[in-house]
Amino acid sequence: MVCSNWYSVSKQTVPRKSGCPWLMLFPDEGDYVLHNPHEDMVYRRRGIDCSGSRFLASCGKWLLMLDSRSRLYIIHVFSGNRIDLSPLESVLSNDSALKRMVDRDKEFEFESTDGSYYSLLYADEIKGRLWVDEESKEVALVWYFDAPACFVCLYKKGNAHYDLIPITYGVPRKLTGLCGLVLWGYRLYILTTRRVVRVIDFSGQQGFEELTRSYTSPTFSHLGYNCYSSLVVTTAGEFLLVTITTSESSERAFRIYYKDPNAEPETKCPISLS
Incomplete structure (x- = not known):
């Protein structure tokens, strides 16, 4: 059985010929190396220190990075233009809080305000997604502790905080868990452990909206x-x-x-x- 929309969908998913992906390497000395397979050329970017940083995600010419002190930043691959983001613990939530352990840059505590749950999390478990619109200069990203994930944090350009989306606590059972996610603009798609697709929209001025339909069945x-x-x-x-x-x-x-x-x-x- 073939869907009537198959042809149009397949045309939308075919990558553009000019969009050949580049290979990026991070040597120990801090500079990074770019390889263009289409031209078979290698470029070394000097003067841009990424030593101690860990790559999380990319979008176009921008990278989402986590430095050695567990601080997020976005950097332009070619110009080196860097945008430092708010501390990880700048999480906006009514019923939970993320705290950095004293004198420990890579350890965090996540707990509810009523003390009903508690987790010890590590920066090495952080994963993320990045979206950048080169024309409008809009930026959106998500990050989470994959330990497994009990929450996901949203960020959009102009915010000084991260909005928290519960994954394990405070959501219906069929919407719990995270098996995969995709970020597209200010819309986030989350695949739950029961293979339900959650749809989160955070295009508004504040917070986010859960667009997942109540009739969605696993x-x-x-x-x-x-x-x-x-x-x-x-x-x-x-x-x-x-x-x-x-x-x-x-x-x-x-x-x-x-x-x-x-x-x-x-x-x-x-x-x-x-």
């Missing part, structure tokens, strides 16, 4: 099958759920689920390729 693999899922977003900003199912007899099925924004509730358009 999808499970058949008994005796292993299923692996991933989220992707087209160049038009529409998300796809990609699944690979493997049976005990080693049969594999590759499926793409596309949610038509104009369809009736519960209507899905599956593209099935076995």
Whole structure:
């Protein structure tokens, strides 16, 4: 069965010919090396110290980095222009707080204000996503402790804080957990452990809005099958759920689920390729 929208969706996901990805290396001395496979050229960027920093995410010519003191910053690959972000503990939440351990740059405490839960987290577990619009200069990013994740933090240009999205506590059971996420502009898609896709919009002036429909139902693999899922977003900003199912007899099925924004509730358009 092939979805009627398959051709238009596939055209949106084909990478542009001019968008050849570059390889980036971070030698120990702090400078970094860029390799353009299309031209087979190597460039060394000097005078831009990234020593002790860890790469988290990239978007276009910008990188999201975490330095040796667990501070986030964004840096332009070619110009070296750097934007320092607010401390990680600048989390805005009504019922929980993130605190940096005294004299320990890589250890944090996450606890609820009523003391119902507590976690000890480490900076080495931090992961992130970055989105930058080169024309409008808009910036958005998310970061979280993958330990596994119990919350995700949102940032948009102009904010001095991070908005906290609960992943484990204070959300319906089918919306708990994080198996994957995609950031597109000021919209975040989260794949939960029950393979429900949460949709978070933070384009407003303050906070964020949960757009996940109440009628969203989880999808499970058949008994005796292993299923692996991933989220992707087209160049038009529409998300796809990609699944690979493997049976005990080693049969594999590759499926793409596309949610038509104009369809009736519960209507899905599956593209099935076995």
